[in-house]
Amino acid sequence: MAKATKKQALGRGLSALLKDPQNDIQSAEDKNADKLVGHIVELELSSIEVNPFQPRTSFNEESLRELASSIKELGVIQPITVRKLEFDKYQLVSGERRYRASKLIGLETVPAYIRIANDQESLEMALVENIQRQDLDPIEIALSYQRLMDEISLTQEQLSDRVGKNRSTIANYLRLLKLDPIIQTGMRDGFLSMGHGRALINVDDPQLQLNIYEKILQKSLSVRDTEKLVREMQEGNSKTKVTSPSSSVPPTFKKGIKEFSEYLGAKVDVKVTKKGNGKLTIPFKSEEDFERIKKLIQSED
Incomplete structure (x- = not known):
């Protein structure tokens, strides 16, 4: 108990330090920077803005309410991570669900780790941490991988090292972005699994992809059934009942x-x-x- 009280007191002390304009820390070389970076600080929610680089685009309301209820009972167990923008202004790097849930129950402050980073570093931190720690859907993960490669100029091999995933795993996610946009939306909405998506990737014709997609939804086909259907079509099996794209x-x-x-x-x-x-x-x-x-x-x- 004494240890927890000491940590909370330290957080309040650092918060007071941050409120002093004379101690405005902007880089790792500034005075008192070592007291700030890497420590947990109680920050006012009103001083934190959401991260425009956040790969997640939707948040389940029911899940947020459950998290808010947990925070109300136990507090924010895992601090969020922010980067310093200017005096008393911060931007989320990771932990947006905790941030939103805390606001939902009217908390005024939240425990946070403060990092000093430029926009590119912030983008990389946000994408990598979200890929590793958030329950993103397969398309969101694929978009995050693609964005890391495009905006930070990473190869698949370098990306593999950054996120701790096999190169083949990353390649499989990136291939999902070749699917028809309607199918990608279906995956984001939870109608298809990544397994369904990987099976559909093997169909080159976009219209044929959509035909199979409709079959999956109509008949609630499993991944195995979908793979079989795709295989039959590729082999020219006459028993396949999916409409040919020439007569669609x-x-x-x-x-x-x-x-x-x-x-x-x-x-x-x-x-x-x-x-x-x-x-x-x-x-x-x-x-x-x-x-x-x-x-x-x-x-x-």
Whole structure:
């Protein structure tokens, strides 16, 4: 207990030090910098801004409320990490969920580690720490990897060393970014797993990817079922029932098909080739049904 009290007192002492304009620490060479960097400091939430380099773009509200309840009972067990911007102004490097949850229950201060870093270092710290410690979805992780490579000029090998992941693992995540944007959104929303995504990557045609994606959603296909479906299509298995991209219906036709079907009282089928020509099929159940449909079409003349 005495040890905890000492730590809290130290945090308050450093907080007071930071409030003194004469001790405004901007670099590791400044006076008293050694007392600040690497220590836990109680910072006012109002002095902290969120990090624009944060790879996470959405936060589950229920999960945040659960974390807020835990913080209310036990406090912030793991300090957040911030970097110093200017006098009494800080920016989050990692710990945005703890930051948001603390604000949710009305806390005024939060324990924090302070780092002095430039924007590039902050970007790298934010991305690497979030990749390692946050439950990002596969697409968010892939985007974080890509951003590290693009903005800090890292190779996959160098990135592997920074984040402690095998190069093959990083390559598999990066390949997910080649998927159709609709499928990427499905992964971000939790409709597909990374396993589904890896199976779909092997399909080169974007429209065919979307056809399989719809099948996965409609039939709740497992990863194994999806891999089998992709394999059958690649082998040209005639039993595969996924619509060929040459006969798939563009989105602009779908509304018209629905209107045709409702007007004629029959499930109209339309097939359109890549060249834009196509075929309209109107089924009928009997001679009487045929006459009924014919009259409906002729009445439009």
